[in-house]
Amino acid sequence: MKILVIEDELLLSESVKSILTEHGFEADTVSDGAEGLIYAKSGAYDLLILDVMLPGMNGIALARQLRKERCGMPILMLTARSELLDRVEGLNAGADYYLTKPFDERELMACVNALLRRQGAEVNQLSFGNTSLDLDSGTLLCGERELRLSAREFDVMRLLMQAKGKNLRKEQILSRVWGFDSEATENHVEVYVGFLRKKLKSIGSDLSIVSVRRLGYHLESPSEGG
Structure with a gap:
C-alpha cells in the first residue's frame, strides 16, 4: 500500500x-x-x-x-x-x-x-474467473495449482484483479507499480504482462490479459462473461 x-x-x-x-x-x-x-x-x-x-x-x-x-x-x-x-x-x-x-x-x-x-484493504484474496491471488503470500491459485509471483508481477496482477475486467491504461499501471517519479517506461509494463500471461497459462487459469489499443489492459474469463 x-x-x-x-x-x-x-x-x-x-x-x-x-x-x-x-x-x-x-x-x-x-x-x-x-x-x-x-x-x-x-x-x-x-x-x-x-x-x-x-x-x-x-x-x-x-x-x-x-x-x-x-x-x-x-x-x-x-x-x-x-x-x-x-x-x-x-x-x-x-x-x-x-x-x-x-x-x-x-x-x-x-x-x-x-x-x-x-476501502476494502482488509481483503486477503482477490478472485476473477477460476483464479485467485493470495495477497498475503503473493501467490496465484487455480484449483490445486499455485505459483508465487515476483513483487512486480504481484503488483501488476493485483491491479488487474481489482479492476474486475475494466481497462487499466499503461500509464496507470506504471505509476501505481513503479512509482510516480520512476524512470521505468511503458515497455516495463508490457514485459511484466508477458510474464503474467505465461504464468497464468502454466497453472491452467482461464484468465486472459487482453490488450486494447490506446486503452491498456483488462482481464477476461469465460466464467465472467468475458
Whole structure:
C-alpha cells in the first residue's frame, strides 16, 4: 500500500513517513500543495495524509480540487487547529477524517488502518474467473495449482484483479507499480504482462490479459462473461 504525505513541516513529515514505513507501508512526502496535487492525481497512492496549512495551495483547496475531479482516494487531514468550524470546513472539502496536531503514533495508525479498511484493504484474496491471488503470500491459485509471483508481477496482477475486467491504461499501471517519479517506461509494463500471461497459462487459469489499443489492459474469463 502506498501513502502520500503532503506536509511542509520537515520533521513531522519525516516522522510520519518513518512511522508508516515501520508499519509496512510505502510513503512519499511532498512539502508544497501545488506539487502535492500533481502527485495526488497520479493514481499512484492508496491514501493521502494532508496538512491544512501549505505553501502553493492549502490543504482545503487541494482536497476540494481532488473531489471535484472525482478522486476517491481517502484523505486524512492534519491540522494544528482544533476548532469545530475548521474541522467542518475540512470535512466539507472532502476529507474523510481530521487529526489534530500533536497526535500519538497509535492514533495516526488507527486512523490510517480504519480508512484503508473502509476501502476494502482488509481483503486477503482477490478472485476473477477460476483464479485467485493470495495477497498475503503473493501467490496465484487455480484449483490445486499455485505459483508465487515476483513483487512486480504481484503488483501488476493485483491491479488487474481489482479492476474486475475494466481497462487499466499503461500509464496507470506504471505509476501505481513503479512509482510516480520512476524512470521505468511503458515497455516495463508490457514485459511484466508477458510474464503474467505465461504464468497464468502454466497453472491452467482461464484468465486472459487482453490488450486494447490506446486503452491498456483488462482481464477476461469465460466464467465472467468475458
